[in-house]
Amino acid sequence: xxxxxSDRYWREEFQVVPADLDRIAxxxxxxxxxxxxxxxxxxxxxxxxxxxxxxxxxxQPAWAEDPSVRLWDPAGEWNVGDHVIVAxxxxxxxxxxxxxxxxxxxxxxxxxxxxxxxxxxATYQRAAPGSDNARRWxxxxxxxxAEKRKSPDLEEQVEAILLARGERVASQLLSALRAxxxxxxxxxxxxxxxxxxxxxxxxxxxxxxxxxxxxxxxPTDALVSLMQPSLTPGDPGLFGLYLALRQRPDLFExxxxxxxxxxxxxxxxxxxxxxxxxxxxxxTYEVLCLPREPVSPETIRRLWDRGLLRAVL
Numbered sequence: 001x002x003x004x005x006s007d008r009y010w011r012e013e014f015q016v017v018p019a020d021l022d023r024i025a026x027x028x029x030x031x032x033x034x035x036x037x038x039x040x041x042x043x044x045x046x047x048x049x050x051x052x053x054x055x056x057x058x059x060q061p062a063w064a065e066d067p068s069v070r071l072w073d074p075a076g077e078w079n080v081g082d083h084v085i086v087a088x089x090x091x092x093x094x095x096x097x098x099x100x101x102x103x104x105x106x107x108x109x110x111x112x113x114x115x116x117x118x119x120x121x122a123t124y125q126r127a128a129p130g131s132d133n134a135r136r137w138x139x140x141x142x143x144x145x146a147e148k149r150k151s152p153d154l155e156e157q158v159e160a161i162l163l164a165r166g167e168r169v170a171s172q173l174l175s176a177l178r179a180x181x182x183x184x185x186x187x188x189x190x191x192x193x194x195x196x197x198x199x200x201x202x203x204x205x206x207x208x209x210x211x212x213x214x215x216x217x218x219p220t221d222a223l224v225s226l227m228q229p230s231l232t233p234g235d236p237g238l239f240g241l242y243l244a245l246r247q248r249p250d251l252f253e254x255x256x257x258x259x260x261x262x263x264x265x266x267x268x269x270x271x272x273x274x275x276x277x278x279x280x281x282x283x284t285y286e287v288l289c290l291p292r293e294p295v296s297p298e299t300i301r302r303l304w305d306r307g308l309l310r311a312v313l
Contacts, residue, residue, distance in 0.1 A: 005049065005157070010165035015058040016172040020044050021180055025192060034189035034235045036116035037069075037083075038099045040177075041170045045158045059176040069099060069170035071141070071163070072113075074127035075134040078105045083174065084113060085166045086124065087141050095144045097162035099170055101188060103260070114260070116188055186220060186242045187260050189235075196240040197232035204244060208251055208269035212310050217255035217262035220245065268304035271297045275312035279303060 003009055024040055048054070069083040070076070078084070082102040087095040103121060104112035110123040127133035141163060148160035162169065177183050177190055184193045199207075210226040211218070220242045224231055231237030245252045245263055253266035275289045281302070288302055289295045289312055295303075303309040 007164065009053065010161055010168065013053070014048070014165070014168055014172075015054070016044065016060065016169075016176045017054045017056045018059050019054055019056065020047075020173070021059055021176055021182075023047070024177075024190075025182055028190070028192045029195065032195060032234060032236060034186070034191040034239065036099070036189045037170060037174060037177075038097070038116035040190065041099065041162060041166065041173055042158050044173060045161050045169060046154065049154060049157055049161075058172075060172065060179055067167040067171040068174055069167055071167055072124060072137075073134070074125060074137050075129040075131070078102050078111045080105055083170070085162065085170060086113065086115065086122075087144050087163055088115065088118075088122070095159075095163075097159050097166055099166075101260070114188065184239060184243065186239060191235055191239045193239075193243070195236050196243050197236040198240040198244045199227065199231060199237075203227055203229065203231075204248060204251065205270055208265060209273075211263070211265050212269065213313055214264075217264045219260070219262050223263060268297075268300045268309060271295075271300055273300055275303075277312045279308045279312045281306065 024035075024043070027043070028035060069085060072084050072086040080102055082105075084100050084102060086098055086100060088098045090096050098115045098118070100113040100115035100118075100122070102111055103114050110125050112121045112123050114121045125133070127137065145160050145164045148156040148163070151157065151160075177185070182192055182194070183190050184196065185191075206228045207223060207226055210228075211223070221238060223241065223245075224238060227241070231241060242261075245254075245261075249266060251266055251269070253264050254261040255264050256262045272294055274292060274294045276291055278290050279288045280286060281288055283306075288299055288306075288308070300309065303312060
């Protein structure tokens with residue numbers, strides 16, 4: 001049997017198998033919480049170190065050798081949406097592996113990365129290929145890995161493997177999760193589709209009216225407090241809302257690409273509606289509505305088209 005403590009195993013033999021995904025599903029079901037890729041990769045590596053290699057067919061037989069999750073390279077090419085592993089300093093002298101997603105890459109000086117479980121994005125500085133800064137970064141990672149491999153502590157071994165061979169582990173895991181319809185991803189966290197509690201049409205209508213007053217696109221979690229009645233607490237309600245918003249492109253639109261959506265209204269909310277203020281058509285000078293007098297869906301559409309709906313709330 002292959003030795004899960006050997007570098008060769010992680011470099012050449014490791015595969016994510018269906019049993020890994022089954023255990024992840026069971027863990028999510030038990031906790032009723034979503035988990036990010038960093039936490040899930042740690043669970044898989046920890047399981048191999050405790051129980052040995054898994055046998056069986058890979059969960060994704062066609063997994064590409066070109067990794068979809070790459071170790072941070074200050075001299076590399078990075079684009080928005082790329083997944084990256086970094087060695088993050090969590091306290092003095094202690095680094096841990098984190099998976100993140102590039103959210104800004106336009107500046108030559110720095111790349112902004114949203115790391116799993118970290119609220120504020122981190123900026124990592126670029127460096128020219130072959131420069132002293134680039135060499136120092138790679139040398140530092142090798143130093144961290146070497147120190148962690150000396151430790152008898154299981155968690156230190158997990159971190160060493162993720163920093164040394166995390167490209168293979170995290171890339172295969174990300175590919176497998178994406179292909180498995182049981183799982184749904186939102187803002188870097190994975191949840192079970194079957195546990196998501198979808199809101200009712202009435203709740204979505206109330207949300208749409210509440211969003212008329214908003215001037216900026218909103219992430220999914222920011223919309224939770226606007227729901228009336230309240231959503232099912234926790235991740236079941238949050239992921240249910242996310243799935244429901246995706247199912248209503250006639251009403252809600254994602255203003256950002258990828259899996260970190262920010263939502264705006266795609267059209268006027270369905271009625272009925274009673275305005276608080278009067279408005280007139282700026283082109284024809286026709287009075288469109290008066291205070292405290294209900295208006296028709298056609299009038300709501302005209303107010304929306306002329307950018308007046310928010311003004312008469």
